[in-house]
Amino acid sequence: xxxILKTLPLILLLVLVAGCETRVFxxxxxxxxxxxxxxxxxxxxxxxxxxxxxxxxxxxxxxRSDCNACFGRGTRQMSQFNPNTNMIEYRNQQCTGCGGAGKxxxxxxxxxxxxxxxxxxxxxxxxxxxxxxxxx
Ligand SMILES: [Zn+2]
Ligand SMILES: [Zn+2]
Ligand SMILES: [Zn+2]
Ligand SMILES: [Zn+2]
Numbered sequence: 001x002x003x004i005l006k007t008l009p010l011i012l013l014l015v016l017v018a019g020c021e022t023r024v025f026x027x028x029x030x031x032x033x034x035x036x037x038x039x040x041x042x043x044x045x046x047x048x049x050x051x052x053x054x055x056x057x058x059x060x061x062x063x064r065s066d067c068n069a070c071f072g073r074g075t076r077q078m079s080q081f082n083p084n085t086n087m088i089e090y091r092n093q094q095c096t097g098c099g100g101a102g103k104x105x106x107x108x109x110x111x112x113x114x115x116x117x118x119x120x121x122x123x124x125x126x127x128x129x130x131x132x133x134x135x136x
Contacts, residue, residue, distance in 0.1 A: 020136045028128035037128035045120035052124035054117045058108035065106040069097030 032039035044050040055061040066072030075092040082089045094100040105111030116122035 021133050022136060023131050024134045025127065025131055026129050034128060041129075042125040042127050045117060045124055045126050047119040048117035048124060050124040052117055052120060052122045053114040056106060056109035056113055056115045059106035059113060061113040063106055063109065063111045063113035064103045065108070067095060067098035067102055067104045068107065070095035070102065072102045074098065074100045074102035 027041055028034050028037055030039075037043045045052070048054050056063070059065040067074070070076050074095055076095050077090050078093045079088050079090050081087075095102070098104045106113070109115045117124070120126050
């Protein structure tokens with residue numbers, strides 16, 4: 001109990017220090033001489049070629065992925081106790097999650113096949129400049 005009382009103020013102090021740090025963005029100051037943005041302040045995202053969207057890696061752009069409920073089999077094995085034979089019987093039942101198709105709308109992209117680019121956050125452009133951590 002004593003040790004908790006000792007460490008508590010230290011934890012609070014650490015939280016306060018972390019809260020004082022801010023990420024400050026410094027826009028590119030090189031102007032037209034900048035090889036990256038040529039003075040525009042932003043440059044086209046290279047991972048999505050400026051589209052802001054990337055092909056969904058989960059479904060490879062198909063918009064459909066294996067059904068989560070049946071793992072793409074289209075059927076689910078149901079166990080049922082049969083009182084006549086006194087045994088548990090297994091039988092395959094059509095998956096209700098995908099209607100037996102084995103595939104459903106991709107959960108990662110909601111079936112669109114595309115998702116926001118992770119490198120530019122969907123903007124297609126990346127700000128040219130640097131980030132610094134500064135104390136306030
Ligand atoms: Zn620049
Ligand atoms: Zn299914
Ligand atoms: Zn997808
Ligand atoms: Zn991008």
